[in-house]
Amino acid sequence: SGKPKLTYFNGRGRMESVRWLLAAAGVEFEEEFLETSEQYQKLIKDGALLFDQVPLVEIDGMKMVQTRAILSYIAAKCNLYGKDPKERAFIDMYVEGTADLMGMIITFPFTPPQKRNLALIIERATTRYFPVYEKVLKQHGQDFLVGNQFSWADVQLLEAILMVEEKEPTVLSNFPVLQAFKARISNIPTIKKFLQLGSQRKPPPNDQYVATVIEVLKK
Numbered sequence: 001s002g003k004p005k006l007t008y009f010n011g012r013g014r015m016e017s018v019r020w021l022l023a024a025a026g027v028e029f030e031e032e033f034l035e036t037s038e039q040y041q042k043l044i045k046d047g048a049l050l051f052d053q054v055p056l057v058e059i060d061g062m063k064m065v066q067t068r069a070i071l072s073y074i075a076a077k078c079n080l081y082g083k084d085p086k087e088r089a090f091i092d093m094y095v096e097g098t099a100d101l102m103g104m105i106i107t108f109p110f111t112p113p114q115k116r117n118l119a120l121i122i123e124r125a126t127t128r129y130f131p132v133y134e135k136v137l138k139q140h141g142q143d144f145l146v147g148n149q150f151s152w153a154d155v156q157l158l159e160a161i162l163m164v165e166e167k168e169p170t171v172l173s174n175f176p177v178l179q180a181f182k183a184r185i186s187n188i189p190t191i192k193k194f195l196q197l198g199s200q201r202k203p204p205p206n207d208q209y210v211a212t213v214i215e216v217l218k219k
């Protein structure tokens with residue numbers, strides 16, 4: 001079909017940022033959901049998983065693994081990676097920041113309940129990460145984080161904002177510039193469509209999702 005094919009669990013995990021970026025770029029994609037360990041073992045046997053891991057994205061004749069590599073390839077291909085190495089460097093810095101913040105949330109449901117520290121996630125979001133993006137947008141005085149064009153960094157910042165708001169709805173109360181950024185980027189037609197019900201955006205993880213991941217990956 002020519003469309004990229006995403007193979008992962010039927011949930012967010014590491015693949016959700018790939019769904020966001022493809023959707024923002026207006027690229028339609030197909031999905032195969034891993035529900036059984038047999039599916040996963042077959043992928044390994046067929047040599048589809050370089051490191052025996054998913055996400056797997058089949059795109060342009062490649063079987064890509066490693067989330068960052070996948071995202072970088074899509075960003076470059078869809079002109080969402082700035083206009084030169086310096087802009088790309090800033091996009092990488094901002095993307096790694098939002099990835100670190102989202103990583104805390106992605107691992108949360110897999111952390112034993114007594115070890116979960118939601119307060120730390122909110123503290124990091126409001127004292128380490130969001131102040132940076134608020135300042136960058138304010139100083140840059142543009143609609144977007146890098147250059148004056150929409151990029152991967154903007155997509156992932158919106159994804160991160162929405163994920164943190166799911167945990168703490170008031171998290172942007174001291175970040176007026178980020179509030180305006182959220183409204184503006186959410187209204188970009190391709191993103192607006194992805195945010196509507198019925199899109200391929202996945203819901204927050206639940207117990208069933210965690211159980212499925214553990215079941216599929218069991219050796």
Ligand SMILES: N[C@@H](CCC(=O)N[C@@H](CS(=O)(=O)O)C(=O)NCC(=O)O)C(=O)O
Pocket residue numbers: 013014015052053054055065066067068213217
């Ligand atoms: N660095 C890799 C890590 C991928 C990874 O750890 N994937 C897990 C699944 S999940 O954590 O994304 O849910 C996996 O396949 N684990 C199986 C294994 O590592 O044997 C990436 O970013 O893609």
